[in-house]
Amino acid sequence: MRTPLKAAAHTLTALALAAFGTTTLATGAEAQPAPAPAHFGAKPLHSGAAQRTAATTTNTLSVRSSASQGVVSPTPKVYLVFWGSQWSSDPAGVAPDMQNMFKGLYGSQDTWGTILDQYCEGVAKGTTNCGTNGIHVQHPTSSPLAGVWFDNSAAAPGSATSTQIAAEAGKAAAHFGNTTQAPNLNAQYVVVSATGTHPDGFPNTGFCAWHDKTSSSYGTLAYTNLPYIPDQGAGACTTFTDGRLLSGIESTETHEYAETVTDFWPSIGWNGGGGEIGDECENLDAYVTLSTGTFDLQGLWSNSANKCVTHG
Known part of the structure; x- marks a missing residue:
């Protein structure tokens, strides 16, 4: 869900407000989405310094529809798409880092991901506590990383529009063989742009990244626009000031990732007065050690704890 800060960031360019419609593919070769009015979970490039210290009833997340599909991703699967021949240069080591992070986000060592399994779909609109009802997000017992693609056959646009980013998600669905709605009920396509590029106006549009959905002949796809954040230097998009790039x-x-899991086709999933599960907690980060290394994981809103937390 967009907050006023995120909305303000997106007013800086018209392209950042391109929206997704219902146009579908004429062929199965490549998803061709149409434009849309807003994106979701747009983490600000520079968060406010004040950390939320007191929870209120407006922070509580509730289901925004009674749908049984598209509310959450019950068994999350992440597809990393490193877009463009520009990935021949990766000065910060983003590609191996993203792969290692997702390779470790499962099992008993991942206590951060267990925050998500309290949320569900298939319950009444307005639900705030699933209990044993509905279809819950399942904590992965193996890596949620389902595929990695270096789409390096051509250079990605230097300043890709939101429509082009959505189209790349459609190409990824075809590449991974997810050409019906069924596998795309859990697949999220993370379109990672290379150093020196400016997807959807980054960084001048003021966001670190955003997620959204797009329609295609493969069904509705969930995807993320993830720019090359290390280009902004250490300290961008994190609360840590230790200089780690x-x-x-x-x-x-x-x-x-967490917002896509809990508001899969925004915004019919879990939202509160402060936005989605990650929007509520942008001023809380923690280093979490997984089997594949130690990573900066952002805090998430927990209804059960009634506060932002970094472990379930």
């Missing part, structure tokens, strides 16, 4: 992109992608 990869912290910002890790914090940002965990923000978007």
Whole structure:
């Protein structure tokens, strides 16, 4: 859900407000989305310094529809798409870092991901506590990383529009063989742009990343626009000030991953007065050690704890 801060950031360019419609593919070769009015979970490039200290009833997340599909991603699967021949240069090591992070986000060592399994779909609109009802998000027992694609056959646009980013998600669905709605009920396509590029006006549009949905002949697709955040230097998009260059992109992608899992086709999923599950907690980061390394994971809103937390 967009907050006023996120809305303000997106008014800086008309392209950042391109929206997705219902146009579908004429062929199965490539998803061709149409434009849309807003994106979701747009983490600000520079969050406010004040950290939320007191929870209120407006922070509580509730289901915004009674749908049984598209509310959450019950068994999350992440597809990393490194877009463009520009990935021949990766000065910060983003590609291996993103892969290692998702390779470790499962099982008992991942206590951050367990925050998500309290949320569900298939319950009444307005539900705030699933209990044993509905279809819950399942904590992965193996890596949620389902595929990696370096789409390096051509250079990605230097300043890709939101429509072009959505189209790349459609190409990824075809590449991975997810050409019906069924596999795309859990697939999220993370379109990672290379160093020196400016997807959807980044960084001048003021966001670290955003997620959204798009329509295609493969069904509705969930995807993320993830720019090369290390280009902004250490400290961008994270609360840590220790100079670690990869912290910002890790914090940002965990923000978007969790929001996609709990508001899969925004915004019919879980939202509160402060936005989606990550929007509520942008001023809380923690280093979490997984089997594949230590990563900066952003805090998430927990209804059960009634506060922002970094472990379930």
